[in-house]
Amino acid sequence: MGKGCIAATKYFLFMFNLLFFIFGAVILGFGLWVMLDNQKFITVLHESTTLKVGTYILIGIGSLSMLMGFLGCIGAIYEVRCLLGLYFTCLLLILIAQVTAAVLIYFQRDLLKYEMSTIVNKILVNYTGHNKTSEQAWDHLQRTMKCCGWTGPSNWTENVVINSQKNNSQILYPCSCKNESISGTDIKETGLCEALSPEWPVFTTGCISSVEDWLLRNCGVILGVCVGIAVIELLGMILSMCLCKSVQQEDYTKVPKY
Incomplete structure (x- = not known):
């Protein structure tokens, strides 16, 4: 036994x-x-x-x-x-x-959470759409999660390229944020697109909310x-x-x- x-x-x-x-x-x-x-x-x-x-x-x-x-x-x-x-x-x-x-x-x-916010805001401010690894990853997140910015689209207003084009009366917004249910102009997955009006045709939810919802679901x-x-x-x-x-x-x- x-x-x-x-x-x-x-x-x-x-x-x-x-x-x-x-x-x-x-x-x-x-x-x-x-x-x-x-x-x-x-x-x-x-x-x-x-x-x-x-x-x-x-x-x-x-x-x-x-x-x-x-x-x-x-x-x-x-x-x-x-x-x-x-x-x-x-x-x-x-x-x-x-x-x-x-x-x-x-x-x-x-x-x-604070460290993540600092990293993401740095990426948004210096974003140029020139296929950097971190920029590609962030574009992928915004497309798949259907979100824009970290806390909201307003985070993108600090972007150096978007601010530099304001003097030329050109309104730019991140292409990966585009809400396809809203009529707009360009449909691209990366980079910056030109808007026809001051109102960006983008998602209004910040990605921090989308990520937290995903974590809660899983x-x-x-x-x-x-x-x-x-x-x-x-x-x-x-x-x-x-x-x-x-x-x-x-x-x-x-x-x-x-």
Whole structure:
């Protein structure tokens, strides 16, 4: 009966580590996507030191999770106590790091929001439509989210190009803000367009509201994924300790030789 329980624990731990390896690959992939994707809103925030550090932390956690999943599989199948103990310790450190990061983000949310606002306003003021990576990302966000500016279209009035053309009686507005339900002139995805009247044919909602609405709509999925990962980590810690206690002595002859 005891051997059967040990065998069940061993294979449950192996399956868990396989899932943990997959979760690590997902976290690593997400971190790489945040760092390399040039078409999404996250690119606009690449100028933020805080978010850059967060991206590297995600990549590090994903890589470490994959390594720990691999070590956990070997430790479980071959019943190597030192690997199981190392696996438990690293898993505990990862869980503590994740909880710490979540707490810091929660209590620093106002600072992050201010930093995001500063970055976006800088992009809007210096926007020229010359296909910079951050400008492309911001145009993509305004088109897909159907919003304009950070808090509203008035943020664009500080743009250097739009202000410089006022003396020539030329009224410019950001093309990616165009509300297609309103009759206007040019229909372009990027750059600045010319308006026929002082009233811009653009969306009136600021992108901060659209982003917050998106987060609220998807907060259940985000929280579910985070809680699921934490539960799996806790189960892995419990199973690794149970298996480690059941192993009577070290037997390094079980370790595969390559």
